[in-house]
Amino acid sequence: MNKKRYFWAVVMLLITGFQLWADDSIRISSDDWNALLQRVEKLERSQAQADKSPKMVTDATTAATTKKTPTYQLDANTGATVRRVGNGSGRLTFGGYGEATFKQCFFSNNYLRYGKNPEKFRGDHYGEFDLPHVVFYIGYDFGKGWSMGSEIEFEHGGPEIATEIEEEEGGEYESEIERGGEVALEQFWIQKRFNDYAIIRAGMQVISVGGTNAHHEPTEFFGVYRPEGEFTIIPCTWHEVGLTFMGKTPFGLHYQAMFLPGLDSDRFSRKNWVKTGAGSPYEFKLANVFAGAARVDYTGVQGLRLSLSGYLGNSFRNTLSLSSKEIDNSAYKDVRGTVGIGSFDFCYNDYNLVLRGSATYGHLTDAAAITQYNIGMRKGSVSHKQWVGSDAIAAGIEAGYDFFGLNPNLHNRNQKFYLFARYDYYDSMFRNPEGKRDYTYSWCGRQRLAVGINYYPLREVAVKAEFAYGILNKGMRADGTIGKLYNDEPQLSVGIVYAGMFRH
Numbered sequence: 107m108n109k110k111r112y113f114w115a116v117v118m119l120l121i122t123g124f125q126l127w128a129d130d131s132i133r134i135s136s137d138d139w140n141a142l143l144q145r146v147e148k149l150e151r152s153q154a155q156a157d158k159s160p161k162m163v164t165d166a167t168t169a170a171t172t173k174k175t176p177t178y179q180l181d182a183n184t185g186a187t188v189r190r191v192g193n194g195s196g197r198l199t200f201g202g203y204g205e206a207t208f209k210q211c212f213f214s215n216n217y218l219r220y221g222k223n224p225e226k227f228r229g230d231h232y233g234e235f236d237l238p239h240v241v242f243y244i245g246y247d248f249g250k251g252w253s254m255g256s257e258i259e260f261e262h263g264g265p266e267i268a269t270e271i272e273e274e275e276g277g278e279y280e281s282e283i284e285r286g287g288e289v290a291l292e293q294f295w296i297q298k299r300f301n302d303y304a305i306i307r308a309g310m311q312v313i314s315v316g317g318t319n320a321h322h323e324p325t326e327f328f329g330v331y332r333p334e335g336e337f338t339i340i341p342c343t344w345h346e347v348g349l350t351f352m353g354k355t356p357f358g359l360h361y362q363a364m365f366l367p368g369l370d371s372d373r374f375s376r377k378n379w380v381k382t383g384a385g386s387p388y389e390f391k392l393a394n395v396f397a398g399a400a401r402v403d404y405t406g407v408q409g410l411r412l413s414l415s416g417y418l419g420n421s422f423r424n425t426l427s428l429s430s431k432e433i434d435n436s437a438y439k440d441v442r443g444t445v446g447i448g449s450f451d452f453c454y455n456d457y458n459l460v461l462r463g464s465a466t467y468g469h470l471t472d473a474a475a476i477t478q479y480n481i482g483m484r485k486g487s488v489s490h491k492q493w494v495g496s497d498a499i500a501a502g503i504e505a506g507y508d509f510f511g512l513n514p515n516l517h518n519r520n521q522k523f524y525l526f527a528r529y530d531y532y533d534s535m536f537r538n539p540e541g542k543r544d545y546t547y548s549w550c551g552r553q554r555l556a557v558g559i560n561y562y563p564l565r566e567v568a569v570k571a572e573f574a575y576g577i578l579n580k581g582m583r584a585d586g587t588i589g590k591l592y593n594d595e596p597q598l599s600v601g602i603v604y605a606g607m608f609r610h
Contacts, residue, residue, distance in 0.1 A: 197246060197247040197248075197249075198244075198245070198246050198247075199244070199245040199246070199607060200242070200243075200244050200245075200607070200608050201242075201243055201606055201607035201608055202240070202241045202242040202243055202605075202608070203239070203241050203323045203324055203325070203603070203604060203605035203606070204237070204239065204240040204241065204324075204603065204604055204605075205237065205238045205239050205240070205324050205330075205601055205602075205603045206236075206237055206601060206602050206603075207235070207236050207237075207238060207330050207331065207599060207600070207601035208233070208234070208235050208236075208599070208600050208601070209233065209234050209236075209330070209331075209597055209598065209599040209600075210231065210232075210233045210597070210598045210599075211231060211232050211233065211234075211595070211596075211597045212231045212595075212596040212597065212598075213227075213230060213231065213576075213593055213594070213595040213596065213597075214227035214230035214231075214232075214593070215230075215232050216230065219592075219593070220549040220592060222584075224591060224592045224593055225593070227593065228593050236262055236263070237260070237262060237263035238261065238262065238331065238332075239259060239260075239261060239324075240259070240260040240263065241257055241258070241259045241260070241292070242257070242258050243255065243256060243257040243258075243293070244256050251298050251299040251300060252296070252297070252298055252299075253296075253297055253299070254294075254295065254296045254297070255293060255294075255295055255297075256291070256293055256294045256295075257291075257292045257293035257294075258289070258290070258291055258292065259289070259290050259292040259343075260289055261289075261290070291310065292310070292312075292343065292345050293309075293310050293311055293312065293345060294309050294310045295307050295308060295309030295310060295311045296308060296309055301353075302353060302354050302355075302356075303353040303354070303355065304351070304353050305351070305352050305353055306349070306350070306351055307349070307350040307352065308348075308349050308350075309347060310345055310346065310347045310348075311345060311346070311347075311348065311350060311364075312343055312344065312345050313341070313344040313345065313346055313348075313364065313366065313384075313399050313417070314362070314399075314401050314415060315340065315344065315399050315401065315415045315416065315417045315447055315449060316336045316340060316342075316415060316447075316449040316451065316464060316466050317333075317336065317413070317449070317451030317462070317463075317464035317466075318332055318333055318336040318337060318342050318464070319336070319340075319341075319342055319343060319344050320401065320413065320415070320451070321451075321453075322342065322343045323605040324568065324601075324603035324604075324605055325562075325566070325568055325603065325604075325605040326605075327462070327504070328460075328462075328504050328506050328524065328526040328528060328558065328560055328570070328572075329504075329528060329556060329558070329570070329572055329574075329599075330558070330570045330571070330572045330599035330600065330601040331599065331601075333464075333502050333504075333528075333530060334502075334530055334532065334554055335464075335466070335500030335501060335502050335530045335531070335532035336449075336464065336466055336500050336502075336532075338377075338378060338379075338381065338500065338532055338534060339378065339379040339380070339381060339466070339468060339498040339499075339500050339532060339534050340379070340380060340381055340447060340466065340468065340500075341369075341380070341381050341382075341383070341384035341385070342381070344384055345384075345385075346366045346367060346384065346385070346391065347366070347367070347391060348364050348365055348366030348367070349364065349365045349366075350362055350363070350364045350365075351363050357406050358404055358405040358406030358407075359402065359403070359404055359405075359406070360402070360403040360404075360405065361400075361401070361402050361403075362400065362401050363398070363399075363400045364398065364399040364400065365396065365397075365398055366396070366397055366398070366399065366419075367391050367392065367393040367395070367396060367397065367424075368393075368394075368395035368396055368397040368419040368420050368421050368424050368445075369383035369384055369397070369419065369421040369424070369445055370383045370384075370386075370392065370421060370424045370425055370488075371383060371421035371422045371423075371424065371425075371443040371470075371476045371479075371480070371494075372424075372425040372479075372480055372483060372487070372488060372489040373387075373488055373489060373490065374421075374470070374476065374480070374490070374492075374494040375490040375492050375494065376490075376492045376493045376494065376495065376534065376535055376547050376550060377534055377550060378534060379468065379470075379494070379495055379498040379534040379535075380421070380445055380468065380470065380498075382490075383421060383445075387488045388426065392424050392425065392426065393424075394423060394424045394425075395419060395420040395421060395422070395423075395424045396419060396420075397417060397418060397419020397420070397445070398417070398418055398419060399415070399416065399417045399418075400415065400416055401413065401414070401415040401416075402414050402415075408456065409454055409455050409456030409457075410452070410453070410454050410456075411452060411453045411454075412450075412452050413450065413451045413452065414448075414449070414450055415448075415449045415451075416446075416447060416448045416449065417445065417446070417447040418444070418445070418446050418447075419444070419445055420442045420443055420444050420445075421442075421443040421444070421445050421470075421476075422438070422441045422442055422443030422472065422475075422476060422479075423438075423441075423443075425488070438475060438479065441472045441475045441476070441479075442471060442472060443470065443471060443472050443475075443476050444470070444471040444472075445468065445469075445470055446468065446469045446470075447466065447467070447468040447469075448466070448467055448468075449464060449465065449466040449467075450464065450465050451463065451464035451465075452464075458507055458508040458509075458511030458512070459505070459506075459507055459508075460505070460506045460507075460508070460524065460526075461503075461504075461505045462503070462504050462505075463501075463502060463503035463504070464500075464501065464502055464503075465500075465501040466499070466500045466501070467497070467498075467499050468497065468498045468499075469496065469497050470494065470495070470496050470497070471496075473494050473495060473496035473538075473539040473540075473541070474496075474539035474540055476494055476539075477492070477493050477494050477539045480492065480494065481493075493535070493538070493539055493546075493547065494539060495534060495535040495536060495537055495538060495539065495547075495550075496537045496538065496539055496540070496541045497536045497537035497541070498532075498533065498534050498535070498536050499531070499532060499533050499536045500530070500531070500532035500533075501530070501531050501532070502528065502529060502530040502531070502532075503528070503529055504526055504527065504528035504529075505526060505527060505528075506524035506525065506526030506527075506560065507524060507525055507526075508522045508523060508524050509523050509524075509525065510522050510523040520562070520564065520565045521562060521563055521564075522560070522561070522562040523559065523560070523561050523562070524559065524560040524561075524562075525557075525558075525559055526557070526558055526559070526560060527555075527556065527557045528554075528555070528556040528557075529553070529554070529555055529556075530553065530554040530556075531551075531552070531553050531554075532551065532552065533550055533551030533552075533579065534550045534551070535547040535548075535550040535551065536551065545579075545580070545581055545582040545588060546582075548578070548579040548580060548581045548582070548591075548592075549578050549579065549581065549592050550579075551578070551579040552576050552577060552578045552579060552595075553576070553577045554574055554575070554576045554577070555574065555575050555577075556572050556573065556574035556575070557572070557573055558570065558571050558572030558573060558599075559571050559572075565606070566604050566605060566606035567602070567603070567604045568602070568603050568604075569600075569601075569602050570599075570600065570601045570602070570603065571599070571600045571601075572598070572599045572600075573596070573597070573598050573599075574596070574597045574598075574599070575594065575595070575596050575597075576594060576595030576596070576597070577594055577595075578591075578592040578593075578594070578595070579592075
């Protein structure tokens, strides 16, 4: 008999004794004692059964009640569906995620490594310690369906001032003070929940186009760093001030539609396509043009999520800075710079297997005119003054198996150990401004193979290690032939990450 059982037996004995004393009769026999122990054992069995049953917890910021089992739900911050349940409770919730990483790159970081003589940098290497993202989010449920969410992000662990070598600007050293800089208010929204089918949200929020934007927390992907493809060609984490309508149905369909300001074509570039066209370098976001985004997730099958997302909006002349050539407006009167992005992503998580993948394709109209316009912008403008591709592509798939799932003891303690592999292909200049494929900037496209491990001592914490090998597209040699030109890019990375709600 354990101490806990003795304690409750004594308590019940005292209560029974008090009742008997009140009746002027105290008679405790061995039968009475055994009866008390049987009652204690019955209570313990009832309590154990209750502990095994699904409990109800409050979601991070929407205060929607869900079962505390690993099931898909509407994410409080992005509006996408994720296989995660927040641990926050009550009206005020506080949580976050963070990454501490190290990488050793067995290739050069010189800004000329993709120039005319890439072989000059063969054998170079460098290493980096970093805090890519440290994020804190706070949510509050006001009641009657009203709630708010906010997210503050510290990127690279630094202040607002940073010195960088600008690859896009001739390799010069540049100290920058950007709006928000390395510390940014990434989300701030207020929403009204009418019911499961209708939620309206307004404010700065994540644009969940693509798999990475919708699932950017570090426990939602295997690599030490976010998947390179989408991270390279579209904004990530993409956030804008906008208006969203979203909801879900009982048969596993989640949906959202967004109205937001358009991207800024003057900040597009050859290396990152439209990535740097989001947000604003000014104290406000220009809205000379508008855009729409939408996402649909289906989670009606246990362990499976299928998602479609897209973006459509104009981007030209969404700027305060005009071209230094003072180009005649009539030459650009029909230029819209319409950006169209379509993406499919999925996740299967069951039987100790996790399989994730995504494919994203983007098209920019009037890419040749935008390239000409940007190159002609005056000195000191925010433009990279570069060629911009008419089409960009990114696709990736990863698979991991949890070997701890084969051990009942480790599985019951929520510990996991994944061995994973990943493949990516992406190209920010998949087609040149004329809509053709050429080798002028073939280094913008590459394949990437990676293998590694993810160890989860707790559900919210992961230790990661990864070896990746980047293979750049073929280029044009000095003699005019097409073949291998650029150096391969092997990389070893390790990191420790967390993501979850903080309990109190």
